Amino acid sequence: MTDAAWESLSNQAIAAAGLLYFLALLAHLVEWASLRKVPLASGAAASESVDIPGGVALATGPDSDEAEDRARRTALFGRLGYLVTCLAVAVHFVSLFSRGMAADPNRVPWGNMYEFTLTGTFVVAFLYAVLYRRLRLAWMAPIVLAFVLTVLMVAVIWLYSPVAPLTEALSSYWLVIHVVSAIIATGAFTLGGITSALYLVKARALARGADAESGYVARLPQPEALDRVAYRLHAFGFPVWTFAVLITGPIWAHQAWSSYWNWDPKEVWAFITWVVYAAYLHARTTAGWKGRNAAILALVGVATLWFNFIGINYFSTTSQHSYAGGAPAPISAETLQR
Amino acid sequence: MSTALSTRPPEDDRRPGELTFRELLRWVWRQVTSMRTALILLLLLALAAIPGSVIPQTGVDALKTSNWQSDHPKLTPVYERLGLFSVYDSAWFSAIYILLMISLVGCIVPRTFHYWRGMRAKPPTAPSNLGRLPDHASYVTTEDPEVVLERARLLLKRRRYRLGDGTEAVSAERGYLREVGNLVFHLSVLVVLVGFAMGGLFGYKGGVIMLVGDTYGFANTPDQYDEFKPGSLFQADQMEPFSFSIDDFDVDWLTTGPRAGMARGFQSHLKYQDSLAGAEKSYDLRVNHPLTIGNTDIFLIGHGYAPVITVRDGEGNVVQSGPTIFLPTSQSFQSIGVVKAADAEPTQIGLEGEFYPTVAFSQETGSYYSLLGKPIDPMISMLVYTGDLGMDDGVPQSVYALDKSKTTMLTKKNGTPYRVDLRPGETQKLPNGLGSVTFENVAGVPGGVQQWNKIQISQTPGKWVALTGVVLALIGLLGSLFIRPRRVWVRARREGDGTLVEVAALDRSGGGDVAVVVDELVTTLQGKQREDES
Numbered sequence: 006m007t008d009a010a011w012e013s014l015s016n017q018a019i020a021a022a023g024l025l026y027f028l029a030l031l032a033h034l035v036e037w038a039s040l041r042k043v044p045l046a047s048g049a050a051a052s053e054s055v056d057i058p059g060g061v062a063l064a065t066g067p068d069s070d071e072a073e074d075r076a077r078r079t080a081l082f083g084r085l086g087y088l089v090t091c092l093a094v095a096v097h098f099v100s101l102f103s104r105g106m107a108a109d110p111n112r113v114p115w116g117n118m119y120e121f122t123l124t125g126t127f128v129v130a131f132l133y134a135v136l137y138r139r140l141r142l143a144w145m146a147p148i149v150l151a152f153v154l155t156v157l158m159v160a161v162i163w164l165y166s167p168v169a170p171l172t173e174a175l176s177s178y179w180l181v182i183h184v185v186s187a188i189i190a191t192g193a194f195t196l197g198g199i200t201s202a203l204y205l206v207k208a209r210a211l212a213r214g215a216d217a218e219s220g221y222v223a224r225l226p227q228p229e230a231l232d233r234v235a236y237r238l239h240a241f242g243f244p245v246w247t248f249a250v251l252i253t254g255p256i257w258a259h260q261a262w263s264s265y266w267n268w269d270p271k272e273v274w275a276f277i278t279w280v281v282y283a284a285y286l287h288a289r290t291t292a293g294w295k296g297r298n299a300a301i302l303a304l305v306g307v308a309t310l311w312f313n314f315i316g317i318n319y320f321s322t323t324s325q326h327s328y329a330g331g332a333p334a335p336i337s338a339e340t341l342q343r
Numbered sequence: 344m345s346t347a348l349s350t351r352p353p354e355d356d357r358r359p360g361e362l363t364f365r366e367l368l369r370w371v372w373r374q375v376t377s378m379r380t381a382l383i384l385l386l387l388l389a390l391a392a393i394p395g396s397v398i399p400q401t402g403v404d405a406l407k408t409s410n411w412q413s414d415h416p417k418l419t420p421v422y423e424r425l426g427l428f429s430v431y432d433s434a435w436f437s438a439i440y441i442l443l444m445i446s447l448v449g450c451i452v453p454r455t456f457h458y459w460r461g462m463r464a465k466p467p468t469a470p471s472n473l474g475r476l477p478d479h480a481s482y483v484t485t486e487d488p489e490v491v492l493e494r495a496r497l498l499l500k501r502r503r504y505r506l507g508d509g510t511e512a513v514s515a516e517r518g519y520l521r522e523v524g525n526l527v528f529h530l531s532v533l534v535v536l537v538g539f540a541m542g543g544l545f546g547y548k549g550g551v552i553m554l555v556g557d558t559y560g561f562a563n564t565p566d567q568y569d570e571f572k573p574g575s576l577f578q579a580d581q582m583e584p585f586s587f588s589i590d591d592f593d594v595d596w597l598t599t600g601p602r603a604g605m606a607r608g609f610q611s612h613l614k615y616q617d618s619l620a621g622a623e624k625s626y627d628l629r630v631n632h633p634l635t636i637g638n639t640d641i642f643l644i645g646h647g648y649a650p651v652i653t654v655r656d657g658e659g660n661v662v663q664s665g666p667t668i669f670l671p672t673s674q675s676f677q678s679i680g681v682v683k684a685a686d687a688e689p690t691q692i693g694l695e696g697e698f699y700p701t702v703a704f705s706q707e708t709g710s711y712y713s714l715l716g717k718p719i720d721p722m723i724s725m726l727v728y729t730g731d732l733g734m735d736d737g738v739p740q741s742v743y744a745l746d747k748s749k750t751t752m753l754t755k756k757n758g759t760p761y762r763v764d765l766r767p768g769e770t771q772k773l774p775n776g777l778g779s780v781t782f783e784n785v786a787g788v789p790g791g792v793q794q795w796n797k798i799q800i801s802q803t804p805g806k807w808v809a810l811t812g813v814v815l816a817l818i819g820l821l822g823s824l825f826i827r828p829r830r831v832w833v834r835a836r837r838e839g840d841g842t843l844v845e846v847a848a849l850d851r852s853g854g855g856d857v858a859v860v861v862d863e864l865v866t867t868l869q870g871k872q873r874e875d876e877s
């Protein structure tokens with residue numbers, strides 16, 4: 006296949022993946038909409054409901070045929086949504102892969118913001134699909150899908166740029182390891198952030214009394230369960246982030262720029278993110294900071310993470326990491342003062 | 344780890360709330376080493392790091408910082424006093440992380456002893472009522488209690504539990520290494536800091552612009568650097584006595600695709616000696632592939648052109664000749680540079696202008712620009728200044744700037760600036776009998792234009808300490824996050840005709856799910872029974 010063919014395959018695949026994510030979202034919306042008509046069994050049912058892998062469980066109400074039908078249909082749409090999501094993730098991967106094959110020489114698909122965003126959303130969707138059963142993430146489906154879909158649309162519409170080779174400083178296998186781990190951690194933290202946000206919503210609704218709970222929120226797992234899921238996502242993300250930002254990043258920086266830590270804005274913000282998540286982990290074990298404050302810290306962490314990704318790339322002119330503008334300046338400004 | 348004051352009633356007749364000095368110290372210490380303080384200090388550290396990413400930092404980009412400072416004359420003195428131009432070695436930033444480290448030590452050391460005792464302790468005996476634990480299960484069997492217990496011991500041992508004594512119940516515990524992991528993590532943070540500090544104090548970093556060609560050499564002494572930044576405890580005798588020259592420099596220029604014109608695949612062919620009398624070796628220096636000599640690393644971080652320009656004065660004497668370093672200002676290597684001929688007669692001559700590796704003319708702006716970084720059709724275009732270049736005042740001048748305050752710019756009759764536009768091998772006579780300028784064609788280099796490389800040289804002592812520190816921290820962190828400490832108890836006792844077996848488990852990390860552990864254990868215990876019986 007020619008490079009141009011790979012590139013257009015990549016573009017078609019991302020469009021297809023977008024469509025599939027959209028269909029999956031629709032399926033889950035139908036699932037949740039039909040759940041509305043099913044009564045909540047009891048307070049406990051909400052947390053029980055996620056216990057059935059692969060779907061949102063239902064109240065076992067009066068044994069009428071209609072209720073059973075509805076239950077079957079709901080479960081069906083839940084499963085359908087999950088299957089289509091898996092398919093979308095696979096097609097999404099095809100897009101990434103062919104993006105890398107389209108470059109000459111072939112390379113990893115993260116040379117610019119478009120490719121980063123494509124990879125980032127892939128990791129979010131992939132982690133969600135993989136952890137779906139293990140962490141019982143059925144309740145997260147509409148949010149994750151809406152998120153991935155929106156970000157993908159932004160990427161395709163505003164960030165698209167044609168395939169180009171990497172600048173010299175970026176072609177290093179340390180870069181591959183560094184970026185893979187940074188993106189994986191970003192995916193985990195993003196899912197963690199979503200969970201923490203829902204924790205806050207749920208806890209608030211509970212505090213206001215059962216009346217305030219309705220629809221989607223009512224069927225979210227109990228705050229304790231959400232807190233545990235958030236913790237496990239963050240506990241997975243934190244070491245990966247440590248590896249990316251404090252081990253492979255400095256090794257690569259040392260090779261490319263002669264000093265392993267430069268206090269470059271990108272590094273500063275990666276460090277800030279690291280410190281905030283360290284604080285989150287501490288908060289979970291500190292009386293008075295458990296729960297709500299910890300969840301807020303997790304959201305602050307995600308904010309710093311995404312600010313680093315978006316804000317620094319676009320607004321910082323000092324960062325040697327500004328991929329947005331293409332190749333880095335051919336010479337550092339230091340040279341100018343001799 | 345409690346943050347509250349001791350609640351013991353005062354022993355003497357002091358009023359409540361009054362503290363002796365020692366109690367006050369102890370109270371302060373307890374505050375400083377509390378988890379809550381660590382948490383707040385962590386957040387403060389994150390907050391304190393922000394200004395350095397917004398305000399230009401001297402240590403990161405000195406030029407940008409001084410530009411910013413001249414643009415903001417009012418703010419500059421205030422910022423300077425607050426250390427905002429070098430946040431990361433300012434007193435307040437240091438204060439936060441030093442406090443954090445004190446807090447860390449104060450928190451970790453006492454815990455070490457605590458863990459040490461815990462590490463060696465036997466699992467505690469089973470609580471009297473296992474049914475009270477949140478995760479428990481029971482079943483009735485016909486086996487003897489001893490048989491069940493023995494089987495449980497075996498199973499738990501195989502799952503690497505540590506077993507306690509106790510005859511009527513088995514108590515078992517695993518996951519002791521979690522605490523160790525946590526300790527290792529926190530102590531490693533200190534190791535990283537030490538490594539980082541070593542680099543800052545004992546290391547140095549320097550840069551030099553080297554002309555390509557075996558006639559230009561570099562010997563590693565401070566005065567050979569263009570810029571040299573030693574750490575505060577750096578000693579000149581740390582510098583290794585190596586020397587090198589760049590014999591040749593290759594660049595692959597992309598000619599097609601969206602990044603056409605971009606350079607990649609830089610290679611500097613170095614010849615070097617790692618000591619004064621050492622044998623000559625060669626190395627291909629590339630981006631991301633530094634050369635390491637002893638403790639020193641040598642990096643290729645930039646390149647550019649140095650057109651060889653010869654200036655003859657009105658009397659026909661060569662007053663300036665040689666490669667002139669032009670600094671690139673764009674990706675297509677449009678570059679700026681100056682030539683100073685202070686000895687020219689009858690008047691000093693200064694040239695200032697641009698170099699274009701592949702020149703093109705823009706009708707829109709009415710000026711030249713560079714199409715490509717590759718030297719296909721190189722040209723210089725310079726303005727001419729005559730008068731006093733200010734080089735005799737004894738004030739050091741930048742070689743990249745002309746002091747034009749006491750000069751006049753040459754103009755044509757119609758008043759437009761007079762330009763010297765030259766391609767390699769061409770000479771242009773200056774008007775008014777001032778002399779001439781030649782752009783020499785250098786044989787054997789691309790486009791006939793001499794090139795230079797920016798070489799960065801640094802010693803970073805402690806980098807292995809820091810790296811070891813983070814790797815250890817990561818390992819410790821993995822242990823601390825993923826080792827699930829838990830206790831399991833199995834009790835079996837006669838009840839009626841059969842034996843009642845109770846199993847319970849307790850997760851000690853808060854986050855684990857031990858219901859599965861209980862289920863699995865019960866299933867295996869019963870399964871084994873069937874196996875044994877059949």
Ligand code: HEM
Nearest residue numbers: 283286287290376377378381443446447450525532823824
């Ligand atoms: C440089 C500053 C520090 C960093 C980066 C840091 C980081 C961490 C991290 C990431 C954890 C999570 C491990 C887990 O959840 O099991 C943790 C746990 C812990 N940290 Fe720190 N820490 C720092 C300072 C301190 C200080 C000063 C103290 C003492 C006051 C402290 C006490 C603890 C304790 C007790 C835990 C255990 C929590 C648990 O078992 O879950 N840390 N620390």
